[in-house]
Structures are given as structure tokens and as C-alpha cells.
């Protein structure tokens with residue numbers, strides 16, 4: 001059933017949606033201790049995007065530490081933090097941000113439950129290293145008594161027809177009818193130009209990625225907070241499943257975009273890629289571009305090249 005909620009501009013304990021215009025530390029200062037069930041975010045990666053001032057790594061980490069400290073204060077005892085990051089590039093060398101942020105979370109007493117690999121297929125083509133096709137979501141909890149609902153996020157088994165072949169259950173299906181654990185490697189298309197959710201924002205979350213976190217780590221009516229809201233994806237995933245959502249964003253144009261997308265979500269008109277939709281396979285779908293113009297296909301063109309270099313070596 002669709003629900004229309006008032007969109008507040010400040011934190012309201014009895015509200016359901018807040019979009020705060022300004023620095024996330026100002027929104028965090030309004031939130032009482034232990035009020036939030038899930039904090040999910042993709043902070044600026046310090047790679048010089050239009051919305052970030054490139055800092056040296058130490059200053060970046062010091063800034064992140066202030067925000068993370070406040071997040072931990074507002075997190076409920078049964079709550080989770082999911083910090084989604086990629087790589088920082090310095091003088092051509094990559095620094096995986098989750099590894100350098102980890103000590104901040106650890107020193108604040110949080111426990112790392114999973115380092116989820118988010119794998120996707122589209123991005124820059126590198127010529128001096130292998131092209132980057134994953135980022136990480138580090139999932140931390142405050143205590144050992146944390147919310148974790150696996151059933152709503154199970155995925156179809158590869159062999160659902162498999163049966164026990166011996167023992168007291170011989171002949172019965174061995175898999176869970178609700179599906180299997182989605183594991184810690186998630187293949188979810190990233191939001192690039194031909195993705196149904198694409199907006200002018202340079203790096204938005206796919207809604208289905210946040211839905212999996214919301215469904216597994218929160219209960220109905222719990223608060224979901226995204227300190228770096230961007231296009232409002234975390235709030236969309238939260239309200240879609242009966243949770244409450246809030247976030248901060250410094251740019252007016254993204255505040256407006258969030259507001260519009262959240263209103264569309266409440267009206268039931270926001271187009272999103274459904275959770276667990278199989279990944280598009282252009283070859284299976286008969287896309288003519290999958291036919292190689294290089295004779296018998298790329299491997300044979302590559303073998304010809306390799307054969308040529310081998311025969312040069314032996315001559």
C-alpha cells in the first residue's frame with residue numbers, strides 16, 4: 001500500500017522522512033543517542049568529484065572520523081553501520097578506503113561483520129592496471145545482539161531441485177524454500193547511463209543494493225540514516241519497506257532531486273530496477289553487437305597475436 005509522508009527539513013522523532021540541507025554533522029547533532037537502526041552511506045571518496053574538495057589522506061580520514069564518531073553515538077545497540085567506499089588514488093597508487101577507515105570503526109568498539117564485495121560491470125577502462133569493477137560495503141555492528149533478518153533477502157538457489165541422498169531426510173529437498181544466503185559478493189548493476197534509475201548525479205546507489213541492507217538489518221518503523229544522501233536512495237529504500245528515512249546533503253540541486261524521487265516513490269511512480277532481477281546478458285538477448293567483427297571471435301584473434309609473438313621469440 002502506498003503511503004504519503006510529510007518530508008521534514010529537520011530531525012523529528014515522530015516523523016518518517018527528513019531531508020536536511022547542510023553538513024551531515026549538523027543533522028547528526030539533532031539526533032538523540034541510540035535513535036538510529038541503520039546508517040548506510042557512500043561518503044565522498046576524495047577523488048575530486050564536483051561535490052568534494054580533494055584533501056590529503058590524513059585530513060580526509062580526520063574528517064571521516066568526526067562523522068563516524070557521531071554516527072556511532074546515534075546508533076542503537078542493535079544497529080548497524082554500512083560504509084560503502086572504493087579506492088582513493090594517490091600518485092597512481094590505489095588505497096582501498098575501507099582498509100584505512102577500518103581502524104576508526106574498530107577503535108570506536110564496532111565489530112566488522114562482513115566486508116561485502118559489490119561487483120559491477122561498468123566503469124573506466126584502465127590501461128596501466130586492471131579496470132576496477134568492485135567496491136566494498138563494510139558492515140559493522142555496535143554489539144553482538146544485532147538485527148539480522150536473512151529470510152527477506154535470500155536469493156534463488158542454483159539447484160533448487162537438489163535433494164538429500166541419504167540419512168533420515170533422504171528424498172526431501174535440501175534447500176530452503178525461501179532461497180539461499182546471498183553471500184558477501186553481490187553482483188548488482190551500478191547506475192550508469194542506461195540504468196533505469198540514472199539521474200544527473202555522478203554516483204548514486206542502485207535502490208536494490210540499499211533495499212537488501214534495509215530488509216536484513218532493520219525492523220519496521222526503524223530509522224535509516226544516510227549522512228551523505230545524494231539523490232535520496234537510502235530514504236527511498238527505507239520508506240519502500242515501512243521504515244523511516246533521513247539524510248543530509250550539501251547541494252541544493254541534489255536536495256531537489258532527492259525530494260522529487262522520494263515523492264515519486266510515495267506516489268508509486270519511481271522506476272527502479274527490481275531486487276533480484278537477473279543480470280542482463282546481451283548474448284542471450286540476441287544483441288548483434290556481441291558478434292565479434294574480428295573473424296572467429298576475440299580469443300582466436302588473441303591466439304593469433306600470441307602465436308605470432310611466440311614464433312618471433314623462437315626465430
Ligand SMILES: C[S@@+](CC[C@H](N)C(=O)[O-])C[C@H]1O[C@@H](n2cnc3c(N)ncnc32)[C@H](O)[C@@H]1O
Nearest residue numbers: 023024051204205228229230231233248249250
Ligand atoms: C557518493 S555521493 C552519495 C550518493 C548517494 N549514495 C546516492 O545514492 O545518491 C556523496 C554525496 O554526499 C554529499 N556531501 C558531501 N559532503 C557532505 C557533507 N559534509 N554533508 C552532507 N552531504 C555531503 C555530496 O554532495 C554527494 O551528493
